[in-house]
Amino acid sequence: MAESVDTGDLLARAARGDDDAWREIVARYQRLVYATVWGFRLAPEDAEDVFQETFLRLHRHAARLRNPAGLARWIALTARRLCLDHLERRRVRGEIQMADDYIDPAPEASEQLERLERAQAIREALALLSPRCRVLLEHLYFRAEPLSYRDIARVLDMPVGSIGPTRARCLESLLRKLEQAPAGISAGDSGVRSGSRPIGGAP
């Protein structure tokens, strides 16, 4: 994954049908889509359906997305709407029970969306660090099971005593990159449908 490629350039290349750009987009955003879908606790086959469909929708809309900084939100929103559509279709078919007056809890949805976006921003900032810094921070802070200093020293072939200072520098660099990251999306590209049950097609 060529993580340092600007999102705008990536989208433009993707919109022109560049296969490599699409592969990079899938690699870059797969965790975002996966985390979004994961939150809905769909059956595995439904979850994969939504996962695939999200990228197909992105492909269809790539040429029209005007705000690269909002791409993560667009993707998360699309995956989210597809999940809700999936649940709605299953409810209509009687496969699952859901109250008729079920209302999408928009405030919670908005918070979850922010968390997803924030995690994506962290992933993208991590990708901009040197490989050594990235691996170090991922192993220390961004994995379900962090490694010990000793294990990290082995993985990175560095003295245990260097990990502390290196970690501090890398983390500082990560925080700087996060501060420099483009602001989120403009209102026009967003649109969490609040207070109503999203039905039908996603973006």
Add this chain to the structure above:
Amino acid sequence: MSRSAHPTWERLLDYAESRLSAAGTRSVRAHVETCDRCGGKLRDFDRLRDDFAAGDAGDAPESWLLRAESRLPIAGRAAGAPRVTFDSLVDALPGMRAGLEGGRQYVVEEGGVEVEVSIAPEGGDEPWPVSGQLLAEDTTRARDLDVDLLEDGRVVATVRATAHGEFLFAHRPRGAFRLRLRGPGVTLETPDLAP
């Protein structure tokens, strides 16, 4: 520790990770409790980890990634005509493989409009062997939508889709069939679909 002697970032991190001695911990804690700057840095650090943990579920399964890449239409493919963008026999999603379940699912796309078509397994108790839904950005396109089921070019059944674009056929096609969607917002005829 006085306000003027802020602990280094590295020492703050050691404190946050409980890597300091008891005396070191007490010293940094006493400073942090009265220093907005250092307290803020620690809160930022905690938030960074919390945000990531709350918004990440790890990597998607490798098979999903491979399928996602293989299914993305690339430049140069014919556009405009209705085309099958998903076929459960080809894409082999769990639970929809013909060999396992006997059912089949399609997605047909034309000009930004998609139709999902599901064919129930033969011999099951599904009262509607063929069902589906219009998947359009503009949900008003599903209004007044009639769907014909054609065999050998002849209409054998017609149903009115729901306001959500869903349609159900009690008729089971003998072999290949087509669906024709007719409404103020949509006109589309699928390629041949087979159970």
